[in-house]
Structures are given as C-alpha cells and as structure tokens.
Amino acid sequence: MQWGKTVPESRPGVYVIAVVGQAGAGCEIAADYLPPAIRKRWLSNQPIVYIGCTTRPLAVRISEFYGHVYGMPSPHRGGQDVLLLTCDRRVYWAVAEDPAGAEEAMIGAFLTEARHLPFANKKRSKSASKLTKGHYAHMNIKKVGVLGCGLMGSGIAQVAATAGFDVTVLEQEQKFLDKGFAGIEKSLTRLVERGPEKGGLTPAQKTEAQSHLKGTLNMQDLADCDIVIEAIIENVAEKRKTYAQLDAIVKKDAIFASNTSSISITELMTATKRPERFIGLHFFNPVPMMKLVEVVKTIATAPEVYDTAVEFGARLGKVPLRTSDKTGFIVNRLLVPYLLDAIRAYEEGVGSITDIDEAMKLGCGYPMGPFTLLDFVGLDTTYYITHVMYDEFKERRFASPPLLRRLVLAGWYGRKSGKGFYDYADPNKPVPGEFV
Numbered sequence: 001m002q003w004g005k006t007v008p009e010s011r012p013g014v015y016v017i018a019v020v021g022q023a024g025a026g027c028e029i030a031a032d033y034l035p036p037a038i039r040k041r042w043l044s045n046q047p048i049v050y051i052g053c054t055t056r057p058l059a060v061r062i063s064e065f066y067g068h069v070y071g072m073p074s075p076h077r078g079g080q081d082v083l084l085l086t087c088d089r090r091v092y093w094a095v096a097e098d099p100a101g102a103e104e105a106m107i108g109a110f111l112t113e114a115r116h117l118p119f120a121n122k123k124r125s126k127s128a129s130k131l132t133k134g135h136y137a138h139m140n141i142k143k144v145g146v147l148g149c150g151l152m153g154s155g156i157a158q159v160a161a162t163a164g165f166d167v168t169v170l171e172q173e174q175k176f177l178d179k180g181f182a183g184i185e186k187s188l189t190r191l192v193e194r195g196p197e198k199g200g201l202t203p204a205q206k207t208e209a210q211s212h213l214k215g216t217l218n219m220q221d222l223a224d225c226d227i228v229i230e231a232i233i234e235n236v237a238e239k240r241k242t243y244a245q246l247d248a249i250v251k252k253d254a255i256f257a258s259n260t261s262s263i264s265i266t267e268l269m270t271a272t273k274r275p276e277r278f279i280g281l282h283f284f285n286p287v288p289m290m291k292l293v294e295v296v297k298t299i300a301t302a303p304e305v306y307d308t309a310v311e312f313g314a315r316l317g318k319v320p321l322r323t324s325d326k327t328g329f330i331v332n333r334l335l336v337p338y339l340l341d342a343i344r345a346y347e348e349g350v351g352s353i354t355d356i357d358e359a360m361k362l363g364c365g366y367p368m369g370p371f372t373l374l375d376f377v378g379l380d381t382t383y384y385i386t387h388v389m390y391d392e393f394k395e396r397r398f399a400s401p402p403l404l405r406r407l408v409l410a411g412w413y414g415r416k417s418g419k420g421f422y423d424y425a426d427p428n429k430p431v432p433g434e435f436v
C-alpha cells in the first residue's frame, strides 16, 4: 500500500474512489481535483468504482464527470487499485498492490491513516465522528436478504442478483418460493431474448445472476445479510411481527428496508431496536423494468444509512429519488387517488372499463389505463393501501370505493389471481368484467 497526497500522473489499472468526510463537500473536491490530463488518461478508458457517502446529485455528478456508472459491484478486475480519499479539502490516494484484498486493505489503511487527518484531531466534526469501522461496514453491502418472493420480492431479488449481490429470499412456504423463482427464470429468459445491446442480458449473465440467488424458509439464513429488504403482505401487524423476529437474528449493523407502498416507515421501524438503520426502499412493478426506487428516510434514519441506501439503489441500476416518511411517498400520493377515481368514475357510469383505460392511454399518453394498472399492482395490495392512506389523511380521495372491496372479498386480486377488473383466462387477451 502506498500513500500520497498528490495523485500520480499515470497509474494503470482500476481506480476506486472513496469520498469520505463531509457528504457532498468531499465529492465536489474529488470531482474538481484531478487535472484534466490525468482524468482523461486514467479514467476515460478505465473502469471506475465510486464508493463512499455523498448526496445523490453529487454522486451522479462525479460519475458523469468521469463518464462511468458509479457503484459497480466489484472493483477487483485486475491491475492495481487506486484509492482516492478526499477529506477537509485534502486528497489522499493509495495504491493496493494486491487487487484481491484491495478494498479491505484500503479501508483498513485509511482508518489508520485517518488518525492524521484534520477531522481526527480533537475538534472533530460531526460527520467525522461517524467514521468508524461500523460506518464503513454498512457501506459495503455484499449480501442482500429479501422477505417475500411475490410480485415485488422476486423482482427485487432478481435485480439484486443481476447486479452481483448474493441474495437470499425468505418465504413462508416452498410453493411461494417456487412460484417466485419460476417468475425470475421467465423474466431473465426474456432479458436474454432481448439481448445486452437492448438493455437485456447475455446467457452467461443470466447464469451468473441465478448463481447468486438462494431461497429459504428459515429466517436464520438472513443472519449475515448487510441489508434486508422486506416485500411481504401490505399489513402493519404482519410486517411489525416479522421485523421484531428478524431484529433478534440479523446482525446489528445491517440495514432494514421496507418496500411498503403506504405504511409509515416510522411505525415499522419501532418494531426494531435499530431505528437509525431503518429506511424505505420503494420499488415499482415490474421491478426489473421500472427505473425508479424511492428512498425514504424517517426522522431517525442516520444520514450515512440514507446515503448508502441511495447508492445501493443506483448499484441495482435504478434511479433513486429521496423522499421522506409521508404516507404514499411521492408516487402513490399522486397515483392512488387517480386509480380510485377511475373506479368511482366506472361505478358512476362515466365509461366502461376498457373505455376508461383507452381514454387515459390515448388522451394522456399513459402506457396503460388505470384498470390494467390496478390489476397489475394487485387489488388486495391497493385495498390495503387505501386503508393506510385514508387513515393518515382522512380524505375521501384515499378511501376504497365499494367495488374495490367487493373484488377483494371475492378473491379477485387482479392478474396474479387470474381475475380482477379483467379476466386473464387467456393472459394475452384479458376480457373486461361488467360490475355495474
């Protein structure tokens, strides 16, 4: 390991940039630091891996600046790894001679070296005081746990495995695991058919992704996960019970994330003893296709956990947007009243199911109409969401229309159960129902 305060003019290999210290400020400095000649020669032709904590706009800025996607799973692709550290307007770099152990070695060396940095002096800044081994541990997500292998859990597991993480998915019964894994197989096959040039995968990437995936019925198998993402039924009591059990099993510095669409993250968080390491990661259906992930912080979430979650979202190939713990977050706050209004419009005879769907496609350019989307999301899930949102806001626009309740009572949950607003006996030719 070599250390220096001036980045050398030329170094071959793979570069790892870690920005530590003040979130944001460090990143600005890193982006501004490298002289153009070095930037060009070093970075335009080399993979670059950004690790560190920062705000998303700055993380994007630094990755765009260097012309590479930040957050590749592994920096160890051979050659020499260089670590660039910025802190308190100083930049430190290191070269690890052993690429295999580079990241560990760098972090270890940095923690030693950090004693000499300004923030390690008596007047420690707030952010610097968080620079402990634990601080780094959460930033180094390797193993991902997923709770539930339904629509969302299977999708989340798939994208995490495709991004190179080891993923363990927990289910209640083997048949649900089998169903979820069959869905993953189908989705990966479609991505291979599409091919890498159109954003799909190669057959080798599919095999690689599957090698990272494991299903289990035993919660103990999640004990060593770095992050656990919950995607079980949208029910507060069930989620809280599950988190309470999990809290005693999963290692203390792991992050807990919920994919809930509407339940307060704060309410879920209080079922555990790790409030500062609890966040929302709200993915969209179908997860492998939809680019957005809402990253939700509570009043208790530690800033570095929030940043790590944002970065993790990006490493999954998603666009993470930050939001706070207000029921429905950004998308459902706006989407759910719209979907419920479509049902009310249908109940009032404004139009047929297909006409309302077509109207919103042709008139607004939406990719699918509200009833197709409702069936896709799951009517049971939507119904649960209405309860939570109505309870929070006490506004009629969030209340469930009677027809939604009838369909759920009948067990017609939409596409996943074969029947909802449409009948999916032939999945390629859904037939609209007549309910009024």
Ligand SMILES: NC(=O)c1ccc[n+]([C@@H]2O[C@H](COP(=O)([O-])OP(=O)(O)OC[C@H]3O[C@@H](n4cnc5c(N)ncnc54)[C@H](O)[C@@H]3O)[C@@H](O)[C@H]2O)c1
Binding pocket: 147, 148, 149, 150, 151, 152, 153, 170, 171, 172, 173, 176, 230, 231, 232, 233, 234, 235, 238, 242, 259, 260, 261, 262, 282, 283, 284, 285, 376, 377, 378, 381, 416
């Ligand atoms: N469906 C959507 O479009 C969508 C979008 C974003 C977020 N969400 C949220 O994601 C979560 C899951 O939704 P979904 O649509 O995937 O539901 P789903 O019904 O398809 O899947 C839920 C799965 O969780 C399993 N499960 C239930 N309790 C469990 C437990 N204690 N341990 C392990 N597994 C358990 C069930 O067996 C089922 O397979 C909900 O919180 C929902 O609000 C859904």
